Amino acid sequence: MAREEHDRELWERLRQGDAETFGAFYRQHAARLQAFLRRYLGDAKAAEDVAQEAFLQLWRRPNGFNPAGATLRAYLFGIAAKRAADWWRHRAREERSAASWQVGLRSEAPTLMEDALARLEPQPRSLLWLREVEGYSCAELAAMLDIPPGTVKSRLFTAREQLRRIWSGGRP
Amino acid sequence: MNCEEVQPFVSALHDGESVSREVAEHIRNCPACRARLEDYARMGVELRLLASNAEEEAPTRLPHLPPLSRLWGRSLTARVLVPRFALGAGLFAILGLSVGLGWMHAQVAGLWFQFNVTSPDRMGSWGNQVQAGYRGKPAVITRVHVSGEPKEILAAIVDVDEVQYQLVRLSIRTRRFEVAPAAGPEGRPTQESVEVRPTFEEMERQMLASTTPHKYEYIPGQVLEIPVEGGGKLLLTGRVLDRRARFWAEDYPLEPKPNQIVLAEPALVRDKELLIKGVGSASAQGEGSYAAIFVPNEGLFGFLLKPIEGAVEAEAEYGQARFKIGEHDYVLFSATPITGGQQPRGIWVYRDPTYKPGPIGTIGSGSDFLKVIKGAEK
Numbered sequence: 001m002a003r004e005e006h007d008r009e010l011w012e013r014l015r016q017g018d019a020e021t022f023g024a025f026y027r028q029h030a031a032r033l034q035a036f037l038r039r040y041l042g043d044a045k046a047a048e049d050v051a052q053e054a055f056l057q058l059w060r061r062p063n064g065f066n067p068a069g070a071t072l073r074a075y076l077f078g079i080a081a082k083r084a085a086d087w088w089r090h091r092a093r094e095e096r097s098a099a100s101w102q103v104g105l106r107s108e109a110p111t112l113m114e115d116a117l118a119r120l121e122p123q124p125r126s127l128l129w130l131r132e133v134e135g136y137s138c139a140e141l142a143a144m145l146d147i148p149p150g151t152v153k154s155r156l157f158t159a160r161e162q163l164r165r166i167w168s169g170g171r172p
Numbered sequence: 173m174n175c176e177e178v179q180p181f182v183s184a185l186h187d188g189e190s191v192s193r194e195v196a197e198h199i200r201n202c203p204a205c206r207a208r209l210e211d212y213a214r215m216g217v218e219l220r221l222l223a224s225n226a227e228e229e230a231p232t233r234l235p236h237l238p239p240l241s242r243l244w245g246r247s248l249t250a251r252v253l254v255p256r257f258a259l260g261a262g263l264f265a266i267l268g269l270s271v272g273l274g275w276m277h278a279q280v281a282g283l284w285f286q287f288n289v290t291s292p293d294r295m296g297s298w299g300n301q302v303q304a305g306y307r308g309k310p311a312v313i314t315r316v317h318v319s320g321e322p323k324e325i326l327a328a329i330v331d332v333d334e335v336q337y338q339l340v341r342l343s344i345r346t347r348r349f350e351v352a353p354a355a356g357p358e359g360r361p362t363q364e365s366v367e368v369r370p371t372f373e374e375m376e377r378q379m380l381a382s383t384t385p386h387k388y389e390y391i392p393g394q395v396l397e398i399p400v401e402g403g404g405k406l407l408l409t410g411r412v413l414d415r416r417a418r419f420w421a422e423d424y425p426l427e428p429k430p431n432q433i434v435l436a437e438p439a440l441v442r443d444k445e446l447l448i449k450g451v452g453s454a455s456a457q458g459e460g461s462y463a464a465i466f467v468p469n470e471g472l473f474g475f476l477l478k479p480i481e482g483a484v485e486a487e488a489e490y491g492q493a494r495f496k497i498g499e500h501d502y503v504l505f506s507a508t509p510i511t512g513g514q515q516p517r518g519i520w521v522y523r524d525p526t527y528k529p530g531p532i533g534t535i536g537s538g539s540d541f542l543k544v545i546k547g548a549e550k
Contacts, residue, residue, distance in 0.1 A: 035223065068393070089514060090514070113215070113218035113219065113221075113222055114222055117219070117222070128219065129219065129223075131187070132215070132216045132219040132220060133219055133220055133222075133223040137187075137188075138187060138189075153180070153183065153184055153187070153189075154180065156183055156187065157179065157180045157183035157184075160183055160186075160212055160215065161179070163215060164208070164211050164212070164215065167211075167215065167218075168211065
């Protein structure tokens with residue numbers, strides 16, 4: 001079955017409140033979504049909460065999805081990314097010093113990728129993860145995040161440059 | 173080209189985009205740019221390794237799924253219990269989720285066509301849900317600016333001849349009108365105003381007399397571009413349902429911007445009394461934007477992003493806004509978030525008990541609320 005057709009059928013079932021279909025969709029994608037959110041948020045509990053909220057939003061408001069556009073999975077990731085961005089905004093307001101670990105883009109020695117990634121700011125970190133790990137194209141990312149494709153590309157470039165500097169220990 | 177100019181294209185190339193011959197040539201011959209491309213590739217590999225090495229945690233608890241059909245009753249009887257993540261979806265879930273149920277199995281006879289017409293710059297929109305045989309009255313997309321050009325109205329009369337799941341046959345008359353505010357240049361010629369010449373009745377007469385209805389075969393879900401006689405175009409979107417829908421979400425911004433205000437199928441509750449519900453939708457964008465609903469016997473309630481004299485502050489949180497006027501507690505529900513940005517946030521509410529609506533109806537939006545009120549005082 002073509003992807004679009006499959007997603008449309010899935011979506012129709014969700015719209016009809018088919019909890020079994022929703023459960024299967026959840027089991028299929030929850031772990032990957034949480035893995036993404038753990039990287040984005042750096043907080044396992046928050047990642048779980050945001051993932052739950054994203055799934056619930058899909059359950060409650062399935063009509064936000066356009067089967068002719070992105071995949072249902074991409075739509076879910078898009079919801080989660082926006083909620084995670086809200087979470088960061090909220091947290092930044094509460095705790096202005098939370099971003100202190102973002103300093104030090106140039107270190108003396110090369111850094112392991114895991115550390116390098118953690119030192120990247122949340123937004124570029126999530127964007128790179130969605131692109132490199134989840135494999136979403138620039139067009140899909142643009143649709144998911146409601147930003148123009150050109151912005152996705154320029155943000156990806158900036159994110160790569162930042163990560164590269166940290167990862168390679170400041171090597172130009 | 174130098175390396176600095178080429179760098180963004182290295183990223184694009186890594187993403188599989190094509191680059192110009194000149195850029196490709198540079199990358200091929202430049203060790204620094206080649207190194208950058210190789211680093212990007214290694215970074216991608218490292219990230220994927222990281223993901224695959226990470227312990228994949230088993231899915232945590234499946235969220236408790238609220239029974240959708242019961243949401244309405246629950247939120248009406250316990251208004252404060254609409255959970256935060258239900259956001260604007262509260263009303264949507266309540267009013268709308270019955271829409272999709274079983275519509276694939278319906279008989280063709282009773283099909284409804286739900287459509288929306290807007291101008292490409294989205295200066296205004298209107299919609300309706302009708303059945304085959306519907307003969308439209310003129311509906312207008314106002315393009316009337318208070319100052320400066322253009323001062324025009326794009327009017328359309330949509331007749332729905334036949335409704336099938338995959339095809340809707342329409343006859344549409346269109347006409348562009350130059351209009352002048354009836355009350356002078358500082359009148360109320362914005363979207364909520366109808367005091368223009370020609371009047372709607374005159375427009376209708378002229379259109380029925382002198383425009384030819386054009387036949388369209390519309391495929392639900394597509395965007396139909398309708399050229400307007402006299403210049404301009406309108407865009408029609410629609411869908412076919414087996415029952416009359418209570419709600420149509422697709423046209424509302426589900427994630428409004430911070431400078432946007434949206435009322436989507438709004439309901440207004442005063443204390444425990446439901447004053448009005450589901451009257452359409454209106455949205456406006458810009459610092460001075462407002463959306464307003466008219467409640468018979470109560471007057472006009474304008475919801476504004478910026479305060480004006482006499483307005484009270486409301487706390488808007490996604491699809492709800494709470495405010496107090498006099499002794500009364502009000503809650504405005506909207507099917508989608510009322511505005512964007514950090515939630516909750518303050519918006520302002522102005523009630524004009526003396527306002528009399530024009531024939532356009534009970535919901536409107538625009539960028540200058542003071543003009544609406546002033547217009548009503550005339």
